[in-house]
Amino acid sequence: MQLRKKWLKLISAALLTVLLSCLLSAVFWPEKTSQFIGYRFYTVLTDSMEPIIPTHSLVFSKRIDEDEPLQPDTIVTFHANRFGKDILLTHYFKKTQVKDGITYYRTQGASAKDYDNYETTRSDIIGKYMFHIPYLGKIFLFLKSPFGLLMYAELAVIFLINRVIRTRWEEKDKEIKEKEKALSEVKKQMQKRLSITKLTSFIDMNDTLHLHGTLTNYFPEAVSYIVAKLTFYDEQKHELFHEKWYLCGKEGILAKESKDFSYTHLHAKDIAHYHIAILSYKNMEDTQE
Structure with a gap:
């Protein structure tokens, strides 16, 4: 998964x-x-094609080859020279006209009464109009503006900060998992090397719990300060309480040695089940002064 x-x-x-x-x-x-993709989109800046294509619409045009025939009244996207500046327009193609041996493509806006004054040749036409999305062009104008460039920089900084934080989290998570794995191995070793057997318990007439057992050390060295967690449950196995208890203190327990321990708890009439789990221990050599 x-x-x-x-x-x-x-x-x-x-x-x-x-x-x-x-x-x-x-x-x-x-x-x-x-x-590369065969399509081009751009923002309509004028009202020359309204109401067919509203101002600030995002227009999608499909690129066409120069030898592809055009039918009159096809909406095309083409290059035009407006006051010495190359621009893109999307207008109706109306007809062809030959002048001085050159074929020009006459275009016209939807709201215009006459043809455009541009001398458009076939090489100027880059594609056929496919569809448009109203007002979306404003977003693309913003993306190309200085404020849009500032937004890119801010997003880049946010992305880098996010990556640094996520990398740190991943490293921290890895450290935690490694510690949990190591702790799990230690617990497994404790369960194997510190064995609890001969467990008996009873509750006397004063509702006092008496718990007895034997602890055996299978480590190759002596250990001391063996701490266990004692958890007690009722008949439905709902936890009543738990506490830590020293099965063995400073006196320690030698290798391959067994030692009896006992535990007493008052007001224990509701206890029906219990569980003992060893939490920690110390080597005898580490505790000697």
């Missing part, structure tokens, strides 16, 4: 990266991007 989630996370991140890359490429390198 975790492997599946990891793969889904990687695939999602890859798809998001591809989409963002395509978006940024389309914003900053539209010509090269359109050659």
Whole structure:
């Protein structure tokens, strides 16, 4: 399950990266991007095609080859020279006109009464209009503005901070898991090397619990200060209480030696089940002065 989630996370991140890359490429390198994907989109800045295409709409056009025929009244996207500046327009193609041996494509806006004054040739036409999304062009204008560039920088900083935090969390999580694994191994060793046997218990007439058992040390060295957790339950095995108890104190227990221990608790009439788990111990050599 975790492997599946990891793969889904990687695939999602890859798809998001591809989409963002395509978006940024389309914003900053539209010509090269359109050659690669076959489509181009841009923002309509004028009302020349209203009400067909509202101002600030995001227009999607499909690239066409120069030898592809065009039918009159086809909406096309083309380069135009407006006051010495190259711009993109999306207007109706109306008809062709030959002048001085050159074929020009006459275009016209939806709200215009006459043809455009641009001398548009076939090489100027880059694609056919496919569809548009109203008002979405404003977002692309913002992305290309200085404020948009500032937003990219802020997002980059946020991303880097997020990666640093996530990396630190992952390292911390790894450390915790390693400690938990080591602790689990220690507990397993304690269960194997410090064995509790001959457990007996009874509750007397004064509702006092008397618990007796034998502890055997299978470690190759003497140990002391053996702490156990005693947990007590009722008939339905609901926990009543728990506490820590020294099965062995400073006197310690030698290797391969067994030692009896006892535990007493008052007001224990509701106790029906119990469990003992060893928590920690110390080597005798470490506790000697």
